Amino acid sequence: MTRDIAAPRALLFRLWTEPEHLVRWWGPQNMTAPSVSVDLREGGAWRHCILFDRAPEETRYL
Secondary structure, three states: OOOOOOOOHHHHHHHHHOHHHHHHHOOOOOEEEEEEEEOOOOOOOEEEEEEEOOOOOOOEEO
């Protein structure tokens, strides 16, 4: 699947790699991303935690 987005590449890179941006939009509707960490170095890790707003007892999907 491919998608063309009418936005500058530098902006899209920041939106996909900076936690402060990812927490605002990551996940489907009715979900939030309270925790995101990004380490783009070789051997680094990219992790996020999303919460389903209507799930019982704040079910976390890691």
